[in-house]
Amino acid sequence: xxxxxxxxxxxxxKLYILDFLSGSMxxxxxxxxxxLSTGLSLQHIFILQGIFTLTSVILEIPSGYASDKWGRKNTxxxxxxxSFIGVLFFSISNDFWSFMTAEIFLGVGMSFYSxxxxxxxxxxxxxxxETKSYKRxxxxxxxxxxxxxxxxxxxxxxxxxxxxxxxxxxxxxxFGLACFLSVTLKEPKRxxxxxxxxxxxxxxxTKQSIxxxxxxxxxxxxxxxxxxxxxxLFWYTQPYQTSVGxxxxxxxxxxxxxxxxxAIASKYTHTMEQLIDDRLLLTSIALTVFVSxxxxxxxxxxxxxxxxxxxxxxxxxxxxxxSNIINRMTTSDIRATVLxxxxxxxxxxxxxxxxxxxxMADVLTINQAILITxxxxxxxxxxxFFSMSFVWDKIPK
Numbered sequence: 001x002x003x004x005x006x007x008x009x010x011x012x013x014k015l016y017i018l019d020f021l022s023g024s025m026x027x028x029x030x031x032x033x034x035x036l037s038t039g040l041s042l043q044h045i046f047i048l049q050g051i052f053t054l055t056s057v058i059l060e061i062p063s064g065y066a067s068d069k070w071g072r073k074n075t076x077x078x079x080x081x082x083s084f085i086g087v088l089f090f091s092i093s094n095d096f097w098s099f100m101t102a103e104i105f106l107g108v109g110m111s112f113y114s115x116x117x118x119x120x121x122x123x124x125x126x127x128x129x130e131t132k133s134y135k136r137x138x139x140x141x142x143x144x145x146x147x148x149x150x151x152x153x154x155x156x157x158x159x160x161x162x163x164x165x166x167x168x169x170x171x172x173x174x175f176g177l178a179c180f181l182s183v184t185l186k187e188p189k190r191x192x193x194x195x196x197x198x199x200x201x202x203x204x205x206t207k208q209s210i211x212x213x214x215x216x217x218x219x220x221x222x223x224x225x226x227x228x229x230x231x232x233l234f235w236y237t238q239p240y241q242t243s244v245g246x247x248x249x250x251x252x253x254x255x256x257x258x259x260x261x262x263a264i265a266s267k268y269t270h271t272m273e274q275l276i277d278d279r280l281l282l283t284s285i286a287l288t289v290f291v292s293x294x295x296x297x298x299x300x301x302x303x304x305x306x307x308x309x310x311x312x313x314x315x316x317x318x319x320x321x322x323s324n325i326i327n328r329m330t331t332s333d334i335r336a337t338v339l340x341x342x343x344x345x346x347x348x349x350x351x352x353x354x355x356x357x358x359x360m361a362d363v364l365t366i367n368q369a370i371l372i373t374x375x376x377x378x379x380x381x382x383x384x385f386f387s388m389s390f391v392w393d394k395i396p397k
Contacts, residue, residue, distance in 0.1 A: 019145040022113065030164060082106075150260035158249065215329070225380045
């Protein structure tokens with residue numbers, strides 16, 4: 001029993017390292033210039049991201065169900081291996097179809113990671129009777145992931161003076177190490193889904209979360225819309241930096257700074273939750289994202305990059321905040337599935353929107369594309385908050 005407890009406690013530190021490794025993507029700040037250098041267009045890039053998110057959408061709920069049914073550890077191993085294969089294909093890609101293959105594998109990895117690691121942390125703490133530490137640990141995990149992305153972004157941005165492909169190749173190292181680390185995780189004891197009618201059970205959980213449970217539905221929809229906006233802004237960042245004349249070698253530094261402040265915000269989400277009502281935090285996040293879109297739609301200068309930072313802070317708080325709310329609203333036998341439903345809706349929205357976003361980025365100015373995206377997103381947020389007002393008192397404080 002003592003060895004089992006030690007193994008569970010080791011899970012937390014292993015997950016810190018795993019999140020650091022999975023966030024160590026040297027190529028993120030130069031991904032658009034890298035793909036453009038192979039002859040593809042911005043519209044191609046958004047289509048590729050649509051394929052990535054479509055893969056995630058298709059597997060999002062089944063992967064969460066697999067985690068609930070067959071175990072967090074097994075699902076994490078699949079996620080690590082397929083993510084490594086995706087980066088491997090990315091490093092040797094020179095045409096649309098090669099990049100598409102890479103995006104499919106990365107989409108599989110992302111969907112199997114999604115919800116699983118969060119559920120693994122919560123179930124581990126539940127077994128250790130330390131669930132009060134979840135918000136703090138979840139914030140630290142986000143800091144580990146985004147802190148790694150920030151550090152590696154600066155390094156990757158500097159490496160472009162040698163080659164645009166070199167940062168992609170180097171990313172295979174941390175992703176390979178993640179495969180080995182995932183095998184050493186300990187599966188916590190918990191109540192598992194026993195029924196064998198898998199599709200029926202997945203539909204039952206989805207229907208309960210989206211149709212019957214109005215408070216849970218409101219959290220999932222708000223997370224999806226705000227995440228869609230922040231993801232769109234991520235793909236607009238590098239074209240925006242190009243439009244205001246920022247040299248390519250500084251892309252890594254700006255991305256690193258933006259990601260780092262988002263990571264710090266994630267780390268201290270649990271502190272903010274102790275001081276501010278969760279519902280007020282959700283409102284503040286949505287307002288910050290909308291105002292940032294409006295500002296970037298009208299401004300075209302280097303100092304306006306701060307609004308990308310504000311959006312990253314908002315998103316850095318949003319993910320652990322909604323994760324914690326959902327964990328409190330669900331039980332361990334369906335927790336990963338519901339967290340995956342949250343990601344399913346976000347990625348589904350991005351899959352549908354990505355061709356249009358890519359088209360706007362190609363035919364309009366980057367400011368016009370951001371402004372239109374912000375207006376549409378702000379309208380959807382307003383509708384969601386109006387719907388939430390009917391169940392406002394049922395959302396956990």
